[in-house]
Amino acid sequence: MTTVWLAGGTVEAPAGAVRTSGVWHPPGAVLRVVERGAVTAVVAGMCRGGDDAIARTAEAVAGGRYGEVCALGGSYWMAVHDAVRGRTVVSGDLAGMRPLFTAQNGRGMVWATDAELLAAQLGRGPDLDLLAATVAAGSASHWPHRSVWTGVDRVPGGYALVLEDGVARTVDVRPRPDGRSMESGAPEAGAALWTAVQDYAGTAGPRVSADLSGGLDSSTVVIAASAVTPVVAVTYGGPLADGEDTRLARQVAAYTGAEHHVSAGGAASAHYTGWPRAVPHAPVLTVASSALDADYLPPARGVSPVHLTGHGGDVVLESSTAAWISLAQNGRTRQAKAAVAERARRVNTAPGPLWRAVKEAARRGRPYALERAAEAVAAGQAYGDGPGVWTWCPIGAPARWLTGHGRRTVAAMLDASGRTVGDVDAGEWEDWAALRYNGGALHDSAPLYAEHGIVPVTPFLDNEVVAACLRIGAGERRRPGRYKPLLALARPDLPGWLAGRQSKGNFTPLLYEGLRAHRRELHAVVDASALTAAGLMDADAVHAALDAAVEGVGRPPLGALESFLITSWWLSRITVPAGSAR
Incomplete structure (x- = not known):
């Protein structure tokens, strides 16, 4: 398959x-x-619009209705050129894949x-500064x-x-909340999902391969x-997999008649077992x-x-607790308080501290939070570790891995972001941050999946x-005490034993197993890291965090540790242009 890339301008x-x-x-x-x-x-990529639909879309975009560029079904790039106006509009998809x-x-x-x-x-x-900031602040969002x-x-x-008269600018084409309830919006969401899945499946050939993790999202896609076509479903199994996930995956495969392959799993498939x-x-x-991936994907190769896959369902079907802050920002105090009280009841804690954290985040807003986060990074202190609710920019232990130079660099970046981006709706901000993270991860992983012989x-x-x-x-989209409630409303035809599931397993046991088994090798990755060589991060601090994670001491920041190790490995593998500058 020819790798697709497009380029333009000068x-x-x-x-x-x-x-x-x-x-x-590229040719071909x-x-x-x-x-x-x-x-x-x-147009390149997977666009479900016919030529007439593309032509109508292009005319609307050329005329200034830029939001139409992402209105067609699928995931694609589109470049629209209007020879009369001398205007070119280029866009990728909404998620960033x-x-x-x-x-x-x-x-x-x-x-x-x-x-x-x-x-x-x-x-x-x-951009070593951005990569260090991503580790320390937990996100590049x-x-x-x-x-x-x-x-x-x-x-x-x-x-x-948009490129016009020698000037380039970016324009916002995001679909925005329009006041619809989950109940009124669910049918459109369900119909769109079924169309997307069945178009991919129906045009894939005599059969299609699919992930079947046992979670709601991949199970829904397989159903x-x-x-419309026979499915070859693959599931990660074995002693380190979540038993309930494996059981549900088998149930979905039996329900659909899918050809089902469950891998052996085990220690040989733990994280960091071979780069x-x-x-x-x-x-x-x-x-x-x-x-x-090498353990469970082989039966899907060449199918x-x-x-x-069911990737991304977590993002679009539900929101994080940033939704509560969004409700408070928009004056829906009663609904926000009810959600907080229900959360407090479920985790057996007092609602007062939770509500104060939500109210404070809504009242102060993002610029204030980023200013405080910048101060915390500069001082090597924690900030925003709220009592179990989302915060604008939590600063925890990984910020202490930064050197003095690193702290000053990341603090300046956070402060500048707070001033330039400004105040935003918490729910929308987090929705789009999570969406772009997932879309970007899928794009960036393409060479790795190609190594396994699949195109997800x-x-x-x-x-x-x-x-x-x-x-x-x-x-x-977030309702107290309900897990992904939009899915059950969007697809009432899903079996109750699936739509009623309230949780999903994770791969944390595989991470701990890998950290223990490859401790020495991972310490070598830390020693060779370009982030420490550049004076941005302190190798001794990361070594200590790695040892604490392996030995089960405290609550190690596993996400940041993974981010540091993977970033350091990536920096050691990329080809940097001769004479390049940081």
Whole structure:
């Protein structure tokens, strides 16, 4: 399969590149080019719109209705050029699985769907400051316009690039909550999900492969797909898997008649048991679980052109407790208080501290929180570790891994983000941060999945599904005491024994097993880290955190530890352009 990338602007054409309607791409790439009058649309990826729909969309976009660029079903890139207006509009998908990047090369604006391509042409190296900040702050969501390459910017999911009269700007094309209730919005969400799943499955060939973890999301995808084609389902099993997940996966396979393969699992599939040969586009957690994927994915290899997964369902079907802060921000105090009281009852704690944390986060807003977080990082202190509810920017132990130089750098980045992004709705902010994280991770993992011989597709993150779900506000999608309530409303035809499940297992046992088994090797990764060599992070502090995690001391920040190890490994594997600058 030819790797698809697109590029335009003042970019230097890569060796062997082909130009179609003003867009550079590799030879053999599958593109759809639709012309209507002076307007031309170039589409790559998986777009469910026909040529007439693409033409109508392109005319609307050329006329300034930029939100239409992501309105068609699927997950795709679209470049629209209007020869009369001299305007070009380029966009990826809403979730960021089809990303878009920009840079300045001295002759003007360059755009491309491949960040490494721009970094190589411009002689740019990795953005070590951003990578250190991601580890310390737990997320790169506070800098949505930065890529992992210095001088290469990202157009965030939900935004489009407009080039006109020699000026480039980004415009917001996100679907926004429109006041609909979960009950009124559920039918559209359910119909969109079924269309997305069954289109992938129905066009995959005589049968399609799919993940079947035993959770609600992958189980729903397998049920939808099995209605139109035979399914080969693969499940991670064995002694380190969650037993309830495995049991439910078997039940779903029996219910659908899927050909079901459950892997042997065990210690040989633990995290860090062999690093992948392929290098992802950016540091991504899939690196750590390469042995797990190698254990359960082989029966799916070569079954169909695409491999169905349930990734992203957590994001669009439900919101985090940021929804409570959003309710308070929007004056829905009674609903927010009721949600907090129900949470307190379920975890057997007093509601007062929870409600005060929610009220304070809503009243103070994001700029205040980022300013305080910056101060905490600079001082090497914790901030925002609230009593079990979402906070704008929690600063915990990983910030203490930063050196003095690292603290000053990350503090300045947080402070600048608070001032430039400003105040936002907590629920929408977290929804889009989580959406972009999941979409970006799937894009960045593509080389790793190619090593296993599959091309994953994620119906939950297709444009029409994202739009249908996120038009229902965060406060509506989270209901006290109910797990992913939107799914049961959206698909009342799902069996009750599935839709009524209230939890999902995790792979934490595999992580601990891997940390214990590969302790010495992981300490060597810390010693060789480019983040410590650059003076941003203290190797001794990370060594201590790794030892504490292995020995079960305290509550180690496992996510940050994984992020540091994977980022350090990635930095050791990438090819940095000669003469590049940090």
